[in-house]
Amino acid sequence: MAWLLLSGAIVSEVVATSALKLSDGLTRPGWTIVVASGYIASFVLLAQALKLQMPVGFAYAIWSGIGTAAIAVIGAMFLGEAMNLTKVAGLALIICGVIVLNLAGSH
Numbered sequence: 001m002a003w004l005l006l007s008g009a010i011v012s013e014v015v016a017t018s019a020l021k022l023s024d025g026l027t028r029p030g031w032t033i034v035v036a037s038g039y040i041a042s043f044v045l046l047a048q049a050l051k052l053q054m055p056v057g058f059a060y061a062i063w064s065g066i067g068t069a070a071i072a073v074i075g076a077m078f079l080g081e082a083m084n085l086t087k088v089a090g091l092a093l094i095i096c097g098v099i100v101l102n103l104a105g106s107h
Contacts, residue, residue, distance in 0.1 A: 002052040002059075009045035010063055012038045014070045021079055058101055065098040 016038025023031035042063075049059055069091045075081035 012042035
């Protein structure tokens with residue numbers, strides 16, 4: 001159940017961050033509501049995952065790492081942001097770090 005909550009927190013955060021770009025500095029009310037709702041949902045779900053005894057360091061690494069990688073890909077695919085070899089290498093390092101934390105038995 002903690003993994004399901006953490007997954008929901010990641011999805012909510014990615015949606016909110018994507019909407020943040022579309023909100024035009026929080027001046028577009030519809031997108032601003034998506035931003036606020038997404039971040040609130042993300043923190044509530046993350047808190048609930050932690051309540052189920054998921055270690056905070058592990059949960060935060062997964063939440064922030066996957067969220068960062070997803071936003072970089074979404075930015076490149078849908079928001080016209082540049083992607084180069086250096087960014088791809090950085091994303092690979094983030095993913096490797098999350099895998100190492102998982103293999104190290106942090107949870």
